Amino acid sequence: MEHDSQIPEMGHVEATRRRFLKWLIAVLAAVNALIAGIPFLRSLLGPSVAAQKNEWSKVAAVDLLPQDSPVDMRFMAESGEAYLHNTVLRSVWVIKHSPEKISVFSPVCTHLGCYYQWNGQADRFECPCHASVFAPDGKVISGxxxxxxxxxESKIENGYLLVKWENFKAGVPTKIPVA
Ligand code: FES
Structure with a gap:
């Protein structure tokens, strides 16, 4: 008799387990649909919202930068879009002319996007890919x-150099920002 009275209870447990599994499958399907829909949402938002311009990043204490000597500065920057926040390592070439006047160059060669280097002995920037050469003020010398x-874009705030990272189209004579 004791055995018979347990049967309805086991049926109840089984029904509850099935309801829970159905609920779990529905939740997973909803999450999946949401993830799959992100590119579509992005297209609805348009480039101005989806590809938000990066924010200011703190690069270096101005006091610690050498005078009139280009330095390759690395810093962590926010990257990307309104709904996805990544932090990526960036680098820029920085030249402090005075505590108030600092030049900041993108490290990307304007020819086809290689990373160029500073040659301190020749006093110029040189790109290893196709031999473009740039003066300390960024002008093209050859190549x-x-x-x-x-x-x-850069600014000085509370003694720190802040930079706004941007990508530009390579291989064209004018500076055109790209998302
Ligand atoms: S990428 Fe720099 S010279 Fe071609």
Whole structure:
């Protein structure tokens, strides 16, 4: 008799387990649909919202930058879009002319996007890919680069250099931002 009275209870447990599994499958399907729909939402939002411009990044204490000597500064920057926040390592070339006047160049060669280097002995920037050469002020000295080095927006706040990272189209004579 004791055995018979347990049968309805086991049926109840089984029904509850099935309801829970159905609920779980529905939730997973909803999450999946949401993830799959992100690119569509992005297209609805349009580039102005979806590809938000990066924010200011703190690069260096101005006091610690050498005078009139280009330095390759690395910093962590927010990257990307309104709904996805990544932090990526960036680098920029920084030249402090005075505590109030600092030039900041994108490290990307304007020819086809290689990373160029500073040659301190020759006092110039050189790109290893196709031999473009740039003066310390960014002007093209020789090579196929179609425009000077790209400057980045910068400002000094509370003794720190802040930079706004941007990408520019390579291989064209004018500086055109790209998302
Ligand atoms: S990418 Fe720099 S010279 Fe071609």
């Amino acid at each position: 196929p680069a179609p425009r000077p080095l790209d400057t980045l």
